[in-house]
Amino acid sequence: FSTPACGGGPSVMEDLLARVVAPLPTYETRDKAPPPPELNSLEFMNFYKSLEKEDKLNLLSKLSQDFGVDHKGASELAVKLLDTQLRDLATILQVEDRLRYSLVPRYRQLLSHISRVEGGVKFLVDLRSDLLEIISSKVCDTAQLRDLNGTLRSLLSEWFSVGLLKLERITWESPCDILQKISQYEAVHPVRNWTDLKRRVGPYRRCYAFTHAAMPGEPLVVLHVALTEEISNNIQGIVREFATLDAEEDANKINAAVFYSISSTQAGLQGVELGNYLIKRVVRELQSEFPHMSQFSSLSPIPGFASWLQGLLSQWRKEGRGLELLSEQEWRTLEEATDCTPGTGAIDALRKLIGTNEWTRSERLSLLLEPVLMRLCAWYLYGEKRRGYALNPVANFHLQNGAVMWRLNWNADTSPRGVANSCGIMVNYRYFLNETSQNSALYLQNKLCM
């Protein structure tokens, strides 16, 4: 119902923006200026929320175009800065400060004021989520929208600074609305029902979340941990095999903490580092609960491996390569099993085989494929880079955090999804706490992972 009446109309929108986006105070009065009336922020928020998707795009475009940096002012100060280069330091510093202030977009002030209103921070997180969708959909990717996004991101980074976050342990005694959200947000290994959920917060499990004072009742990033005797090599034992719900934990049986799922819940907080901090906070928490625990590791999926593999095989086929993947004996086995002709046909057969999950039901095929898939997967994780970083996003996340790739696990996720995504392979990234800083620095500088 995007009629002009409801607010989408250009003149209504322009009027509103002109009214609520106050001009920046002059440099001289910047510390004295009173905040604009709270009503301005509320009016903007209500107007925006009432808009249809398309009109939101229009509004954000207009905001970013007409209420950004005063380019003329900035360039004048740039001239001035150059003129003062030979002057004393105090003068230079002052011009720099003026220049810095001139580079503040006018809308930054609106965003800042909105954050002060009840529900304002959550509003901005959601607005940025819309903005990211617009930018990534390339419907209307302008330089100005990216600038708006950058401004928002840096504001959110300050507000969601770790010092302002609260670690909460989620249990079956936590409020139901929180648990329902935990269930909905779980993207890695979907929660099937409330019994399943109860198990994930029950004995031998821990579930932690960061929350923020400005968004009460809203877990921002959620980490699921299994407490095990040794580092798990498959996910079935964690999320599918039913342990009794009422078992009491025996601390003597707990030697390892396995992070088997980490989910960010707010699209609008993309690029604001939370997961890394959560993992490290949780490690400290667990160390104080279990002083003798020394093994901390993820059990991570490898999204994209299967489709990367299909691409590779397809290219090899074109290039007539790939026969060295298997021994002659193995090719023959494959030919028999798939009823195909040798040579190019066999590569095709291999592709087709991997494309389904039927091979998982044949022990012979499974044994045949294990060494080759494990080898290729190791290469995918170690060797495939994008701009120097690991191509696989999960690998990149953990390596940036300073974890090390520790073990590939065959038959680790036998769910249809697991087989389709990564031929059932999962990987452990291990956290040696006193080495993560160094690992992380090395990874980012040398773009090498250990």
Place this chain on the structure above:
Amino acid sequence: FSTPACGGGPSVMEDLLARVVAPLPTYETRDKAPPPPELNSLEFMNFYKSLEKEDKLNLLSKLSQDFGVDHKGASELAVKLLDTQLRDLATILQVEDRLRYSLVPRYRQLLSHISRVEGGVKFLVDLRSDLLEIISSKVCDTAQLRDLNGTLRSLLSEWFSVGLLKLERITWESPCDILQKISQYEAVHPVRNWTDLKRRVGPYRRCYAFTHAAMPGEPLVVLHVALTEEISNNIQGIVREFATLDAEEDANKINAAVFYSISSTQAGLQGVELGNYLIKRVVRELQSEFPHMSQFSSLSPIPGFASWLQGLLSQWRKEGRGLELLSEQEWRTLEEATDCTPGTGAIDALRKLIGTNEWTRSERLSLLLEPVLMRLCAWYLYGEKRRGYALNPVANFHLQNGAVMWRLNWNADTSPRGVANSCGIMVNYRYFLNETSQNSALYLQNKLCM
């Protein structure tokens, strides 16, 4: 014990800074760069806390000088910005963004990381308190220290944004450590003992504070309110006359809310607006508790009036002016009372009289002085400006908030302090909520108060 060994020594300090103040990531990697190890922040904090005052000064000087903006890089980008003025907008925006990034001082990153550590935000608030003391003491006022201060202030402004603050009502059921702090922080009308304190949070009183998740148990700004039948014209009835502690509030007797004390507790949050927001939050809170309440007013001291008056009289004496202050009859009364000679001597006698509080004990003198002191006080508050704003800081605070000067009150603070500071006069600044925005804007633009 500021020996080199304990850390003050230049080389130890320089080593430390070089180690913990990481270089800024390049513009390209600024979003990817991992945070430096938390240990860096902790090391800096512990080192700083162990220092003597003088060495703190050294450290902050060095930090602000050697780890600030890369001036060369900034000027190069200024050149580049000028070169791109005729290019497309996207290019301009990008150079602006690079320039903006180049103007970020290197130490900003350290401050940001410290805020993420437990106790880090409180540490920075205290560090800024030291910094402000150094700057205002002019021991070492450099442009760089002011820049460091500006950076800290803008970071603190984001972290102490109102959306992140929590309003708490303080009662006799609040934790004892909070109440003890409330008592210590009360600067306007000192709390004498626990019974006095109990009354200030008891019936017909309200005490509110803002707290912040990163500084638990620490009230940041405290507002004391008296609930009265009409707007109070003196402070004695509020803080000195003992009402029974156990009286039950009768809502029918409550028509006005009188803000009789507001105190900021953290020197390091100077310039971060909190008091203004607290008053307005409290007005909303009270309106929801007492829907029919419509009178909101401060009962404020007028610090500086008496000493301003002494200066004025001293100058008038020199200039031979001031005789019009009183009628002939009144001068004669004064001469009699003070046993002085007419003319200049009388002005002297007046000065001397005001310099003590003896006149308060004489009804005749008191009656004599009331009209003249009230007139002069009105002029002091309305007419005396500094850079266009009210000279009196309390007046400036309330007028900036959008309140209006409403009534001067004679015999309003008969304590020795009250008489010494402002001849016992107090003033009500009244808050008409739907006019504060406009008033505030007018005050700041026209520098006129209504």
Place this chain on the structure above:
Amino acid sequence: FSTPACGGGPSVMEDLLARVVAPLPTYETRDKAPPPPELNSLEFMNFYKSLEKEDKLNLLSKLSQDFGVDHKGASELAVKLLDTQLRDLATILQVEDRLRYSLVPRYRQLLSHISRVEGGVKFLVDLRSDLLEIISSKVCDTAQLRDLNGTLRSLLSEWFSVGLLKLERITWESPCDILQKISQYEAVHPVRNWTDLKRRVGPYRRCYAFTHAAMPGEPLVVLHVALTEEISNNIQGIVREFATLDAEEDANKINAAVFYSISSTQAGLQGVELGNYLIKRVVRELQSEFPHMSQFSSLSPIPGFASWLQGLLSQWRKEGRGLELLSEQEWRTLEEATDCTPGTGAIDALRKLIGTNEWTRSERLSLLLEPVLMRLCAWYLYGEKRRGYALNPVANFHLQNGAVMWRLNWNADTSPRGVANSCGIMVNYRYFLNETSQNSALYLQNKLCM
């Protein structure tokens, strides 16, 4: 595995009882005697919990037989009481007190000490639940077991006195384990899933429970309320028709509170009045939330009506009565519809018809049956008594509470259960708060309901 080894063996049991059920102190030392060691209570609790059903019965029998009142001592004091009848009052009072003490069963002290141990009160509630099952199953109904039951009930009545109960409102923000219990305990209109549950604690609904400090996390009695424009005449609109979960309550649309379900959760608290108090506490709670609300009513099922009706018709058939139930015209309609012969056959047909729920699908039959079933139901509720009280237990509960029967509702519960139990009829018992005391007293004295 009720082997002697595990504790069931007679000698083990007897040994245990002899050890843990301390003899009563003498009358003289009754106030000085120290409590027996807590270990005794724990030992008894662990032993009892380890027993199979049958052995529990043995244990309770033995406890009630061998550790009850000292009959000889009591009769001696009865003699003494008669001897003192002509003595002074003080003497009489003292003998009465000794006699009273002599009538305390020895096991009462054990029960009292168990209540002091952590988890002890819950243990006794569960033990009484076992005891009631034994008594009602008549496996072993002895006078002593009934005495034990009476002792337990009177102790529980003191511990679950309303002054010690806490009213809690259950919402979607309540702990998940509580909500799961609320869902499981709902006996009247079963909760189908979590969405259903969320609605029952959502807008236009209230859910309250009593909890007790000695049984944390355990709702004892649960009341579900619908907030409506007028007193509901059917349950479908409350528990089956989906209102949007996110609707905001409009207080202007709320005129009535309809109690549509009340469930006791602890079998062992039978006879300890909780429901009555809960309803009245909730009425007060709602009155303070909605000061203008004036209509409070239950919407109650009528369990037993259909089977009572079958019995009645069966008897009438034998006695050749019942033809006046319908008019001739109506009988004919019925005969047509059911294809039966007139006379006795028609009564049979009527019985058969009511025995199924097919008639609910025929508008004609439904119309035909409505007046007669409503009339009979009214008679069932008003006229059928057991020992002077309403035969129907739900009616008896509300009438004892002082409510009045207000309206019978046709087609009020169209679920299969509702039709099978009460031909789909439900009844409103209305609470006029300032009349309940009098109504209750009248009902109980005159055994008349208004």
Place this chain on the structure above:
Amino acid sequence: FSTPACGGGPSVMEDLLARVVAPLPTYETRDKAPPPPELNSLEFMNFYKSLEKEDKLNLLSKLSQDFGVDHKGASELAVKLLDTQLRDLATILQVEDRLRYSLVPRYRQLLSHISRVEGGVKFLVDLRSDLLEIISSKVCDTAQLRDLNGTLRSLLSEWFSVGLLKLERITWESPCDILQKISQYEAVHPVRNWTDLKRRVGPYRRCYAFTHAAMPGEPLVVLHVALTEEISNNIQGIVREFATLDAEEDANKINAAVFYSISSTQAGLQGVELGNYLIKRVVRELQSEFPHMSQFSSLSPIPGFASWLQGLLSQWRKEGRGLELLSEQEWRTLEEATDCTPGTGAIDALRKLIGTNEWTRSERLSLLLEPVLMRLCAWYLYGEKRRGYALNPVANFHLQNGAVMWRLNWNADTSPRGVANSCGIMVNYRYFLNETSQNSALYLQNKLCM
């Protein structure tokens, strides 16, 4: 203002009682009878609270006399019980139950209903406090008032059963109103000011209290503990020597827990065992906080020792005994110091000396007196009995709890009060947890303390 109008008048009082103290239901309807309207309880409570002391006495007298047991009914049932002695057990049990019911005073029901009203339990605790005062003042000690007291006490014992109490640790973060009460209730070593109070809940100290759901914010019994390296031999080091308030506890320095003060706060709960349970709960709490702690001991005053000693000396003087108390050499020293004549005069001098605290300032006298006073004190504590129990009430309390007398300490309480009460001597009663049950039983049976 005890005028008849205000309620004290006999007819008003009688009317009220007749109205609010409902007759007991008959035995047959005792489980069915609805509670009387809550208004009855409220009316009684308000009436009682409005009365002057004297009228309270009248009311309680009347209540206990006119609304007690139906003596005639009781004696008839006593006859019946004797008649059934040869009948079957079920019949006997039933008559016993009827007899038991007939011995319930009519007012018990009123008390029970009052406990259900908000504030009712606290009301009854206070009413019993009045009642105890009346009884002990012997103004009006009747058998009936003692009966009323017994009934109240047994009801309160059930409601304040330990299973219903909550252990709370009091710290400087506890609500101010609680801390104020803790301060006021401290009877053993009075709290001087808030700094003193802060130390008593600070490092190396613990303060625990039992609270009850029906009396929120009201500590019922308070235990102060000092955590020390070894069992303290004086109180000065605990309550008078100022340790720094901000010291951090070093768990390695904590080997002993010294209970240096225990206070009951509710006179109306006399005879309801709380202190014993609190000490034992706290021991368990401390054991879980400091697993290696093994020494638990009181540091207790010895009230009454000095006055007992004066009595003893006075008697000895009359009987011409007591010369063996000191050696000749010691007598001479005493004679010199006090300037008295030998013989009877010396005993007089000794009495006089002990009657002041001057000897504490003379090292010589102090050394002289130490052995004799310590010896006499040991005798006082061990040997002086009242009805077989320790005469000293503090000793009796700890010995009943199962503690053992462990050490007498000279110069243990040098405050004027300490010297006046017990010549500065204090005693440690030590708790060996696994022996307290047995000790307690032995003490009570053999009336022997170990």
